[in-house]
Each structure stands twice: as structure tokens, then as C-alpha cells.
Amino acid sequence: MEPIIQYAVARDGVNIAMSTLGAGPPVVFLPVLPLSHLQVEWEMPGLREFLERFAEHHQVVRFDARGLGLSDREDSDRSLDAHLLDLEAVVERAGLDRFAIFAASYAGPMAIRYAARNPSRVARMILWCTHAAYADVVGKLPQQANQQRQAVNQLAAVDQDLYIRTYFHRAVGWTEGDTANRFVEVAKKSIDPDRFFENLANHQAFDAREDLPNVRCPTLVFHRPAFVGSNVDVAKGLAGQIRDARLALVPGESVAPFVGDSETIVEASLAFLAEDQQPPSALDDCAMRTILYTDLEAHTAMIQRLGDVRGREVLRAHERLVRETLREHGGDEVKALGDGVLAAFQSTQQAIRCAIALQRANSAAAPLHGEHLSIRVGINAGEPIAEGDDLYGNAVTVASRLAAFARGGEIVVSRVVRELVSGKGFHFVEGGEAHVPAAESPVQLYKVEWREAVPR
Secondary structure, three states: OOOEEEEEEOOOOOEEEEEEEOOOOEEEEOOOOOOOOHHHHHOOOOHHHHHHHHHOOOEEEEEOOOOOOOOOOOOOOOOHHHHHHHHHHHHHHHOOOOEEEEEEHHHHHHHHHHHHHOOOOEEEEEEEOOOOEHHHHHHHOOHHHHHHHHHHHHHHHOOHHHHHHHHHHHHHOOOOHHHHHHHHHHHHHHOOHHHHHHHHHHHHOOEOHHHHHHOOOOEEEEEOOOOOOOOHHHHHHHHHHOOOEEEEEOOOOOOOOOOOOHHHHHHHHHHHHHHHHOOOHHHOOOOOEEEEEEEEOOHHHHHHHHOHHHHHHHHHHHHHHHHHHHHHOOOEEEEEOOOOEEEEEOOHHHHHHHHHHHHHHHHHOOOEOOEOOOEEEEEEEEOOEEEOOEEEOHHHHHHHHHHHHOOOOOEEEOHHHHHHOOOOOOOEEEEEEEOOOOOOOOEEEEEEOOOOOOOO
């Protein structure tokens, strides 16, 4: 398999080289900063096989960071947030709605901040021998290791070539001479050697510590305790501050995951990613669930006004908003409906809280392309029929009809939903009766007064 190289344009105009390989649930591999060159890296023995193993089950998406490799090398903003623009552009160019991230070395802060700011898009995250801020690494290094680091850095002012070679031999492993030399060649082709130290210092300044509490996705933190460039306490700190993280300590000394027992790393990673592909709990057969159905009001007219491309951008923004809110409230997305979403909850209270949060977030959102669409929400409870990855039956049909009866900005629920949360502090007003083909008798409608305070 050979990767397909394309280009994405970041919002500040920087051209970002990207490649795709394989098919399946997407995994975005962030550049292994401080180097990045799609073509030269692909020629490295070990790395190529490592990526191809993932591509057997996933669509592998890679890109060169701004200033490196095949991306624009002209001077541009090199801040952490600017690097997020690269990732954002690649994700949009590849048409990814939801994906996993694999981040190693200095790319860790980029992954952490993006996941914190885009919880509806990042399904899972794998962090390899990395950190939220390099200052944490420096603070945890043993005295001897820190002295070695300082001594290597001093070479940059004397001999750039010797500095780069020493830097990578130390990071990749003194016993891995051939692999370290290949990293040196990648680095030299990624950026002008005279700017390597400057670029490394810029990446070392990335700081995403404030973003750690906001990461919602399941995260696997890999670390090699014998790696001299960091400390196991840094990895423990990441696993402790990300709420749904687990730590995996693996043997080896190299910062490169494809050096040493790479098959163990691949198998553990693939198993972790596969957990997100299991049928959601909402699809358990014969289980009581609360069904939430959303619908955008007047979306067809919006598409006609804006055209397919810009109209789809509005719909995609809506989907991100819905998915983020579902995740925050424990909802399972069953399927996207183009102009809405079908979701299921184990808790009726959480379904209503989610609907309220969704309406509030949508109300506060800024217009996109001059459009601000309203959301109609219907909520019903019952025992849907699970077939594959979908839900069917009376409970689902009634929820969809309730959404159709709602006006933009309204949440309409059935009597059973109102009764299930009786005494929980929610406020309802009667909305009359409506005939629903799936129901044996007219359905009593209730509207949630969502502009009032949410009960706790």
C-alpha cells in the first residue's frame, strides 16, 4: 500500500501536506515533532510496517506540521493554537466527523488541546511517551539525565550536525544506530538544520496542562520507563488528570514506538481502538431506554439559500454541537439523520438535561454563514427493538413524531417521560393531544420549560 498525498489549507493560509492509507475507522497520526516529512518517513524500515499494521483495520491519516516536510516552510505562526489549525484543516479535508488520535513526543500537547476543545470529534486518543508541557518533563528528570540534556543542547551553538545526530541517538537509543541515523536524515530533510534547534525550542514551549481536565475521550497513555528523555511520573500525571485514561508501561528505551517490541504496541493500540467499535449499550435488545430525536427546522430552505457546500458546513457544525452535548450527558448516538440525530439514554433525567443543554448551546451559538437554525426535540421512553446498529419500534416512532410536533427551540415529551421524572424539578406545560400512527390512542404532549434553571 502506498499513501495518497494531498494538501489541506489552514485557516491562516498555510498549505499542509497530508496522506491517507487504508480503510476503516479513521486514526489521525500527528507529526512526530520536532521532525515531519511524509515521504522520507514512509521509507523508514519499521515505521512503514508500523503504520501498515494500523492500516489493515483503519484509515490512517498523517500530515506534515507547518514549517516542516512537504508543508509550507515559510515563516508563519508556530504557536500551539496555530498547529491546531493544521489538524483542523486536515480533518476537514479528509471529511472526518469522528476519529481517533495517535500522538507521540512533542505532539502530545496538540492532541490534548484538540481533544479538549473538540470532544464530539475525538473518539479515542493514544499518547505515546509524551507530556502536556515539556516543563513537567524537565522538572522530573533525574539530575544526571538533565545534565546530559543540557550538554546536548549546548552542541547546537557549536556544530548543528553533531547536535542533531547526538540528539536523535540519545532519544532513539544508543544501540539503535541505523534507526537513529535515519531519524537524522528525516530531520535534515524536514527543516533547514540551522533552524532545527529553534523549532525544537518552540515545540518545547507548548503547554496544554490547562486542557487536561476538559479531555472527555478514553485515552491510552503509553510510556517506556527506561526512556531517558522523560520520566514515568509524567505519564502517571497524564493518566491521573485525564478522567477516562489508562496507563500502559512497556519495555524498551526508545522514543520510537516501532523500535523494540512494536507488535505488542500495535496489538494493544488496536484492541483499545476496537473498544469504540462495539455496539453501544443503547442497542441492548429488550431494554428500557429513553429515546431522544432531534430535527432542524427549515434546514431544506437553508440548503437552498447557501448551496450544498456551505449548507453542509452548517449541518456539520450542528452535528458537532449535538455529539458534544450527547457525550457530556451520557447519551448514545444511534444514527445521524442528515438534519438530526437519534439517540438513546439509560436515564430519562439525563435525556431531558441533554435536550435542555442542547437548546441552550444552540441558542448561544454564533450564526454560521448568516444562518442560525432552530432545533426541535422529541423525547419518549419505551423498549425499542435493536437490529444491528439501529433501533426500531413504537418507542422510536413516537419520539420522531414528537419532534415533528415541536416548533424550533421546543422540547416535546410524552406522558411517560413526564411521569418518569416526576418530582425531579423539571417544569412542563401541557401541549395538547396528538394522533401518532404508532400509538394505540392519542398521545398527550408536554413541553419542557428549558429556559428555567436545570434541577440538580
